[in-house]
Amino acid sequence: MSITIRLACPEDAPDMAEIISRSWEAAYQKIIPMDLIQAKNATRLDLFRRIITAENDSQYVITSNGTTVGIMGVAPPDKSEKDIDDSFYELQSLYLHPAFFHRGIGTAAMNFALEKGRAAGRSRMILWVFAENTGAIRFYEACGFAPDGAEKIYNCGKDLRSIRMQRKI
Numbered sequence: 001m002s003i004t005i006r007l008a009c010p011e012d013a014p015d016m017a018e019i020i021s022r023s024w025e026a027a028y029q030k031i032i033p034m035d036l037i038q039a040k041n042a043t044r045l046d047l048f049r050r051i052i053t054a055e056n057d058s059q060y061v062i063t064s065n066g067t068t069v070g071i072m073g074v075a076p077p078d079k080s081e082k083d084i085d086d087s088f089y090e091l092q093s094l095y096l097h098p099a100f101f102h103r104g105i106g107t108a109a110m111n112f113a114l115e116k117g118r119a120a121g122r123s124r125m126i127l128w129v130f131a132e133n134t135g136a137i138r139f140y141e142a143c144g145f146a147p148d149g150a151e152k153i154y155n156c157g158k159d160l161r162s163i164r165m166q167r168k169i
């Protein structure tokens with residue numbers, strides 16, 4: 001399937017809110033109560049309208065034949081974690097519309113993210129994933145990532161354990 005990955009612009013905010021909402025409903029239905037997912041979904045459009053400015057240089061949309069099929073965030077990591085330095089890059093997010101799961105788009109998006117990291121002179125990539133999101137963990141393993149032992153709790157109305165994964169790039 002042929003896809004294009006480009007930086008998101010302010011006009012993409014509605015599509016981005018739609019993609020992440022449908023992706024959360026599909027991926028997290030057994031992990032997060034649906035009322036909490038819906039409460040989060042209700043905040044998405046405002047959030048993307050706020051963060052996707054003309055200066056955006058980290059949030060991408062993945063399109064196919066002009067339709068937005070996924071979103072991705074790639075950037076230098078927040079260095080508040082003391083084992084993270086300038087050699088790292090971070091895949092902040094990767095969400096596809098469920099109609100486009102399992103067609104190789106995630107792998108193509110990952111290759112794009114790894115290339116961004118290399119172009120920025122980084123040598124390792126990290127990402128965080130819910131420990132219960134076993135499908136995504138299998139995907140990241142297939143992309144060469146492994147858990148590195150770091151964990152944190154993410155609260156979305158419910159405490160969820162997240163694990164960090166990383167690989168050399």
Ligand SMILES: CC(C)(COP(=O)(O)OP(=O)(O)OC[C@H]1O[C@@H](n2cnc3c(N)ncnc32)[C@H](O)[C@@H]1OP(=O)(O)O)[C@@H](O)C(=O)NCCC(=O)NCCS
Nearest residue numbers: 027095096101102103104105106107129135136138139142
């Ligand atoms: C995770 C996600 C980005 C993967 O993208 P994708 O396009 O569906 O994955 P690909 O088709 O490139 O899969 C590549 C390989 O990863 C593995 N894989 C992908 N999804 C998997 C799943 N749900 N369960 C187990 N393995 C999986 C397989 O080994 C697959 O190879 P195969 O197709 O030859 O079996 C996508 O499914 C998605 O958006 N999921 C919901 C949101 C999500 O959980 N995002 C991650 C948040 S941290």
